[in-house]
Amino acid sequence: MMYMSVCYISLVFLFSTSCLSLALSVYFVLMDMVVLVEWEMFSLNSCALPLIIYMDWMSLMFFFLVTFISSMVIFYSDSYMLSDLFLDRFIYMVLLFVASMVLLIFSLNLVSLLLGWDGLGLVSYCLVIYYQNPKSFNSGMLTALSNRIGDVMILMGIAWMVNVGSWNFMSYLMLMLDSSVSMVIMIFIMLAAMTKSAQVPFSAWLPAAMAAPTPVSALVHSSTLVTAGVYLLVRFKEFFMFEGLIMFLFFSASLTMFMAGLSANFEIDLKKIIALSTLSQLGLMMGIFSMGYSVLAFFHLLTHAMFKALLFMCAGLIIHSMSNFQDIRFMGGVGKFMPLVSFNLNVSNLALCGMPFLAGFYSKDLILESMLVSNINKVFFFFFFFSTGLTVCYSLRLLVLSLWGQFNFFSLFSLADNDYIMVKSMGGLLVMSVLLGASLSWLIMPIPFVMTLSLGFKMLVLFVLLGGVMLGMVVLSMKLSGSYSLVVLMWMKFVFLMWFIPSVSVYGLNLMILNLSVKFNKIMDQGWWEACGGQFIYKELDKMANISYNINLNSVKIFMFVYLLFFYILVVSII
Structure with a gap:
């Protein structure tokens, strides 16, 4: 009964929220209305970090889409995942995934947008590896590392917008359009959106993410993770010039x-x-x-x-x-x-x-x-x-x-x-x-x-x-x-393997780094790195610790010796 209550409470909450957001979005469209809420979380010297919530018909309509589909997915999961022992944990992860998407939808601040953006990547990793087997682990790692590229791009955009003075990209738009800042931020945002929406050459992770349970696939591949890149570009459309x-x-x-x-x-x-x-x-x-x-x-x-x-x-x-x-x-x-x-x-x-x-x-x-x-x-x-x-x-x-x-x-x-x-x-x-x-x-x-x-x-x-x-x-x-002739079979293999994009962007890169590490281990690491690195530092620190220990034993002879040595050095330096 506890599992059922978690499912149905989440279903009722999300469905009622979707109905409310649909009504608000229709009202905002008809009235041509925009609401901007800004709350300054903290301020350090002249640098302030505000939480900005931007509500227009686009964000509210997208919010309706996410909550409506997630409510249907949770209702669907109540039967699809019925035999699962940890159904409540699965529902909580789906709700956390939806919360990350909602934070991304309403954010105009790049810092809060990063929290939702990174939350999508982390929770999607947990959901892809939900069925704990080697295939799921490989698919989850591929998904997480591919999305990590987009996270780094958002971080670099945050660092670059320090030059402007605020992370509210819409308020400082006219200032950035007249400088080279907009082009650099455009490159970062475009690469981040391409990784999240799995555009070439970052396409390998999207079919691999099918290792997740089917309700997760229905949510991820329709309205949340993969569409976050398109929504981000729509929000930054003024930069694309x-x-x-x-x-x-x-x-x-x-x-x-x-x-x-x-x-x-x-x-x-x-x-x-x-x-x-x-x-x-x-x-x-x-x-x-x-x-x-x-x-x-x-x-x-x-x-x-x-x-x-x-x-x-x-x-x-x-x-x-x-x-x-x-x-x-x-x-x-x-x-x-x-x-x-x-x-x-x-x-x-x-x-x-x-x-x-x-x-x-x-x-x-x-x-x-x-x-x-x-x-x-x-x-x-x-x-x-x-x-x-x-x-x-x-x-x-x-x-x-x-x-x-x-x-x-x-x-x-x-x-x-x-x-x-x-x-x-x-x-x-x-x-x-x-x-x-x-x-x-x-x-x-x-x-x-x-x-x-x-x-x-x-x-x-x-x-x-x-x-x-x-x-x-x-x-x-x-x-x-x-x-099928031999030529057709070769063509089918080329097409079936997505134009060898996984082999080039995933497996080829991983194998190159792993082979390099094996050669480095065989050629360089023959005990010298340990003797000159970790063990050497450990032995030297151990000697210094013994010296400090002997000094602090309150021995009068050692104390007088150190005092006379310090006095001698002081006198010599003065003379």
Whole structure:
């Protein structure tokens, strides 16, 4: 009963908070209102450290998103983690994770923002290693060390803003824009956001973080950890005025979209396919932000979070029912035995693909039409539209192999979606996945936002989606026929391993340092380092301690000898 009380108290508190924040965000949008609260925590000489809370419609809407999804995740965990002995500890860690995200959302001060930013990294490490096995430990260490790069960048930004006189970056914006400070801070903030949102070359940790429990994946990969980088860039959007750095961010986001879309088409792990889908959508958000559409990137962040959390919950229930098998080759025909989960999975996948009148359509279609009216070259144009087609391709592959295909599981099985706690927790996200896109588009765009395009450009998005369906059928036919040549197998290995990014940025760097340390140990450390280092210092300190001990024994002979020696030195120095 104690575990149940922890779950339900957290659920009621977070859900009521989300309803309140939604009402406040609507009020702030309609009234065009901003509230700034500043509390000076302490002051040392002329340096003050204030706690700044900034509330506008963006922060309140994001706060609603985080609390609503976390309440559904905790409700879902009450059944998913039922057999876990430490369910209360798991709930407390999730609440601590949400608290770190809330501190990040409302902070204008870089110091308090760092506390939330670093709290996300530390608690995510604890959640990734929750299932204590070597794979989880490796994944958790990779996640923590990759995010540590972003923490160091924020720290360097804090050190650099000492030159300005305050860590409130919005109040001193006009002062920093006229100096070189803004460019340096922009580099630090951009690198921090790239590490947290897993952009190339920091993409290796996001699929590895799938070692966490599925409720954690639903929370982390939808609205909290990976979206913190996008939200940070939206807050610092006035700093982004240097064209070279913006183009670098745009190039990295385009590569991330393309790489994640290709890798998802050859992945066989159900959770990793959804994780790579998250990576592709993060690249889309970063790309449209670097083109100057910060509100549109935030709009897609909100809509994406709802159907991606629903997608993870459906995947978790399927994995739970299939004896913890995550290989989609073992699945097939699940929709016949789990119709409610199949319905939720289909809706979330269609929203991900941009099906008209679902949540993802309103943001993704607007992003692609903004690409059509923007001044970009053909390479980036290809990356964005082809990656959108790849989204439809791997979504169709996932649905066919898991829900619609031939049943490939054991002859003795027990598949059912009569776990009503999990199904009810999906219900709220299902409603939001259908209604949130239209509601937000009417709310945050009060004036009519119309793009005038030719008929060919208007139909291009539809052609890309249909092309993704055709490409998915080709990939499935290759998979079913098994007609793979050596060149295709080499290409599949290259794509399956995420363009060897983990080998270069993680394993290659670690192996190089470890091999260097082994050689250093063999060549240099043959006992001399100990004799000249630690043991030598220990022996010398021991001798000095013995001398001091003998002096302090109150021996009259030693005392008179030291006194005469000191007197002699004093007389000689005077003469």
